[in-house]
Amino acid sequence: MEDGHLRVAVIGAGWAGSVAAATLAEAGLTATVFEAAPIAGGRARRVEKEGRAFDNGQHLLLGAYRRTLSWIDRLHSPTAYHRQPLEVVSAPAMTPALRMRAPARLPAPWHLAWALLTMDGPSLGERVTAIARVAGLLATVPPAEQTVADWLAHVPMSMRRQVLDPLCIGALNTPPEAASARVFAEVLRRAFFDDARDADFVIPALDLSSLLPDAALTEVVRRGGTVRLATPVLSIHRAPERGIAVETRAGRETFSAVLIATAPQHVPRLLSTLDGEPSLDPVRDTLAGLAFEAIATVHFDLPFIGGLHPERDRIRLLDGQPGQWLFLHALPGGRVRASVVLSALDGAPLAAGGEALCAAVRRQLAKSWRLPEPLWQQCIIEKRATYACTPRQHARLCGLSPLLRPTPYRPIAFAGDWTEPSLPATLEAAVLSGERAARQLLDCLHR
Ligand SMILES: Cc1cc2nc3c(=O)[nH]c(=O)nc-3n(C[C@H](O)[C@H](O)[C@H](O)COP(=O)(O)OP(=O)(O)OC[C@H]3O[C@@H](n4cnc5c(N)ncnc54)[C@H](O)[C@@H]3O)c2cc1C
Structure with a gap:
């Protein structure tokens, strides 16, 4: 089969799926991306609400995120992020x-x-x-x-x-x-x-969807692929002849291969309709039993924040009661967005909910800086922000790696932060996994 006729379905347009789809498209395959949400980016995405755009969670990248920064540099001008020692x-x-x-x-x-x-x-x-x-x-x-x-x-x-x-x-x-x-x-x-x-701190200057996923998906479309937002994949099946059928609300469509790039908790359901694949049972079982950690991000828009300047003081360490890091962004009209990260959130603070967390973070910031009444505030709690990076889960995910390789008989590849367990669940793990899964699929289809 000519490369141009090889059609690959990519399920999930987070950072892993977007990079995987762009890598496949650049190699000459026709990629069709299915994304359940109306906006690409997954756990690192833009949220549009009440006439404002903000990120679901403040993200910090490191200079060591070499593959991620290489993609961002290729897709954007250098103004896409701030980099500081x-x-x-x-x-x-x-x-x-x-x-x-x-x-x-x-x-x-x-x-x-x-x-x-x-x-x-x-x-x-x-x-x-x-x-x-x-x-x-x-x-x-x-x-x-x-x-x-x-x-x-x-x-x-x-x-x-x-x-x-x-x-x-x-x-x-x-x-x-x-x-x-x-x-x-x-x-x-x-x-x-x-x-x-x-060790440089790299702080996004664009919203997280624009920073990489949207730009990578634009590249997919430019090369003849398709992106279907707000289109959840309901199930996947072996096609009667060859290949894998993907079922959405619009019906079934057959592809030469499928690349699953969802968060780990969504994989078992997708695999449950794939008959005759006992080799994937450990993948289903491990992922169905994973434990997760939450992250909350509290955003405030303020007329100013006394004692700090957003272009000079971009990031401050907090005492963890309850926020751990404060990020400042300059907004038009001299206003400031203060975003506070609460990682590994559990117990009473998690149960308290968004309103209580906003109030607690305001009290925390007011101990250090002059804090006027916010013009707007929002708390986003991601209960399954990342899998808990414990020794046990790390070992179990490492054990899955050999099972995730696609074969000519089973042309299914897996991407996502959980498939690169030598790193914690991060954007760099997601990007590396997208590149690796796309390469594996190309090898498999060209065999
Ligand atoms: C609040 C928060 C803060 C974080 N902070 C940092 C940070 O500072 N630095 C860092 O490096 N990392 C951080 N992370 C982790 C980072 O965001 C994730 O590791 C990364 O985004 C995972 O990307 P992914 O593509 O593997 O998965 P996901 O982002 O989960 O993408 C999977 C996609 O699949 C879609 N999907 C699921 N099921 C289906 C289906 N059936 N059909 C179609 N689509 C489907 C989902 O909608 C989603 O878009 C943070 C995460 C959160 C939540």
């Missing part, structure tokens, strides 16, 4: 205060050593001990079953509380007591031990 400054009300900055001119890992040695906060002795201990820990791969809290047991508590724990919660969306040491070690290696620019 690693700088962590705590809110004034946080005690002890933390201020840490990596100089742009030192190579890795000396930029980090410099940042830690010159930071405010823990004593010099604690900082030196922490550098030596973490460097020693990173010399080997942590045991698969170890948690971050156990792994860091001999690192001074002040450095854990002020630097490493917030990093773990921010990167893995899982508390250190439950988080996988192996995955956290990989994050530290990628962010701090290769190129100094890997």
Whole structure:
């Protein structure tokens, strides 16, 4: 069959599915993208409500997100994001205060050593001990079953509380007591031990759907593909002749291959109608049993925020009671959008709901800055923001990798953050997975 006649269905237009579809389209295949929601982007998307556009959740990218940044750079002008060398400054009300900055001119890992040695906060002795201990820990791969809290047991508590724990919660969306040491070690290696620019903070300047998914899907359409938003796939089936039939409310359509790029909890239902595939039973069982962590994002539009300037002070570390990070964005007319992230949210704060979280975050910010009455506020709680990055779940997802490869008999590939478990559930994991799944499908179809 000519490449031009190979039709592939991509289910899900999150970051993984959008990148996968664009990769397939660039390789000459005809991609049809099915997305259940009216807007592409999945868990990193634009929300349009009450005449305003905002993101479902404030996202932070790192310089180490090399594939993600390469796609964004290719699809946009450089104004799509702000990039700044690693700088962590705590809110004034946080005690002890933390201020840490990596100089742009030192190579890795000396930029980090410099940042830690010159930071405010823990004593010099604690900082030196922490550098030596973490460097020693990173010399080997942590045991698969170890948690971050156990792994860091001999690192001074002040450095854990002020630097490493917030990093773990921010990167893995899982508390250190439950988080996988192996995955956290990989994050530290990628962010701090290769190129100094890997530790840069990259803050989107566009909404999350525009930043990558919309632009990648435009490329798909330009190359002859189709994008069907607000079109959930109800089931997939083996086609009577060859290929896979995809069922939507409009009926069944047959494709040469299917690439499933949904969040993990949506995969078991899609696979449930695929007869004669016992090799996928472990995939169904593992994904049906996954545990998740929530993230809430509280957005305020303010006439100003006393003591901060959105173009200078883009990000501040908070004390975690309840918000962990504050991001500032300049809005037209001198107004400011303040977005506060509450990661690994559970228990009473999660149960309290959006109104109570907005009020709690306002009280928290008002301890550090002069906070006028908000012009608008919104809290979005994503209950299944990411799978919990625990040692057990990490091991189970790693075990699925060999089962996810498409074969000529079963031309089904899988993408999504959960398919790249060496990294936590992040945009970079999603993008890497989309590229990898598209390549696997191309290999399989060309065999
Ligand atoms: C609030 C929040 C904050 C986060 N912060 C960060 C951060 O700071 N940095 C970072 O790197 N990562 C962050 N993440 C994680 C990151 O957003 C995810 O890892 C990434 O977006 C996952 O992308 P994906 O394409 O794998 O899956 P998804 O985004 O879940 O995309 C799957 C898509 O499939 C669609 N779909 C599902 N079922 C069907 C069906 N039957 N038919 C058709 N379509 C279907 C869904 O609607 C969705 O659009 C955050 C996540 C959240 C929720």
